[in-house]
Amino acid sequence: xxxxxxxxxxxxxxxKHTPEELISFENEVKKHxxxxxxxxxxxxSKGNEDQVIKIFNYISEDDWVFSSWRxxxxxxxxxxxxxxxxxxxxxxxxxxxxxxxxxxxxSSIVGGIIPIATGVAQxxxxxxxxxxxxxxxxxxxxxxxxxxxSYKFSRNFDLPLEFVVEDNKLSTNTPTxxxxxxxxxxxxxDIIYYQYERDYPHHGxxxxxxx
Ligand SMILES: Cc1ncc(C[n+]2csc(CCOP(=O)(O)OP(=O)(O)O)c2C)c(N)n1
Ligand SMILES: [Mg+2]
Numbered sequence: 001x002x003x004x005x006x007x008x009x010x011x012x013x014x015x016k017h018t019p020e021e022l023i024s025f026e027n028e029v030k031k032h033x034x035x036x037x038x039x040x041x042x043x044x045s046k047g048n049e050d051q052v053i054k055i056f057n058y059i060s061e062d063d064w065v066f067s068s069w070r071x072x073x074x075x076x077x078x079x080x081x082x083x084x085x086x087x088x089x090x091x092x093x094x095x096x097x098x099x100x101x102x103x104x105x106x107s108s109i110v111g112g113i114i115p116i117a118t119g120v121a122q123x124x125x126x127x128x129x130x131x132x133x134x135x136x137x138x139x140x141x142x143x144x145x146x147x148x149x150s151y152k153f154s155r156n157f158d159l160p161l162e163f164v165v166e167d168n169k170l171s172t173n174t175p176t177x178x179x180x181x182x183x184x185x186x187x188x189x190d191i192i193y194y195q196y197e198r199d200y201p202h203h204g205x206x207x208x209x210x211x
Contacts, residue, residue: 003051004193009162011057015077019049022073025082029072029089030205040092041108043070046199048166052077055164055192062131064103064120066113069095069203071106074136078102103131111146113137118150121161132160140171142187143180155190163191168198 026044033042045052056077059065067074072094075085079102088097095108107113117135124131141147142165154161165187169176177183187193200206 002194003054004187004189004191005055005058006162006190006192008190009058009192012060013057015053015056017053017056017077019053022049022052022076025076025086026072026200028086029094032086032090033205034207034209036209038090038092038094040094041069041203042089042094042205043068043203044200044205045070045073048168048194048196049073051166051194051196058162059134060131061102064105064117064124064131064133066117066120066133066135067104067106068110068113068136068138068141069106069108070138071095071097071136075099075104075106078104080104110141111137111144114141114144114146114150117161118154118159121154121159122157124160125157132162134162134164136164136166138171139165139167139169139176139185140174140179142167142185143176151188151191165191165193167193167195169195170198170202172202 023046026046029042029044032038052073061079065074065078075097076082080099085097096106098105105113114135117133121133
């Protein structure tokens with residue numbers, strides 16, 4: 001399915017990163033992991049390069065970006081330096097890398113970022129700042145109660161908060177729709193949404209690693 005972009009969003013820049021750069025970064029992480037150099041879980045991305053690159057054309061350098069355990073692509077595209085990110089991952093913070101400049105926050109807790117992103121958007125509105133908050137979530141995270149509470153609150157109070165749902169149809173290895181007894185996903189038109197096929201396993205690289 002193609003990328004759903006809400007009508008109110010406008011492209012404001014052209015991201016310089018290429019799909020090949022993103023893929024080669026994850027290959028490098030994979031190499032360190034399989035050599036036993038990373039002693040914490042890693043969640044690699046692959047197969048959604050075109051969509052994420054396009055989405056970052058709508059995001060300003062001054063915006064906040066919130067992401068999950070699967071955050072390497074978002075971190076790089078929001079401007080976290082490649083080497084800094086790699087060192088963070090090697091030190092065990094793959095699932096929770098964060099930064100003040102650029103404004104980036106990630107967490108390994110399903111749904112954990114959503115109320116924080118909502119609060120940051122509320123603070124931006126109260127201070128009458130011009131930047132925005134972008135919250136990247138998976139298809140299962142989209143189905144959680146905390147998403148629906150925060151979505152409702154952010155829309156009713158007109159907060160500068162954009163949600164991006166990245167749907168790989170799986171929650172770890174559980175088919176999301178089957179788990180909820182659904183045969184289709186209805187995503188409101190004010191949310192960015194796309195589907196992709198997961199290439200790596202949920203976590204790790206598919207090979208056993210001895211630390
Ligand atoms: C509160 C909480 N419950 C369970 C987990 C274990 N867990 C990690 S990722 C994940 C699946 C989430 O699926 P989805 O939102 O679709 O994201 P994806 O990994 O597919 O990108 C689960 C259940 C967790 N990290 N936090
Ligand atoms: Mg998923």
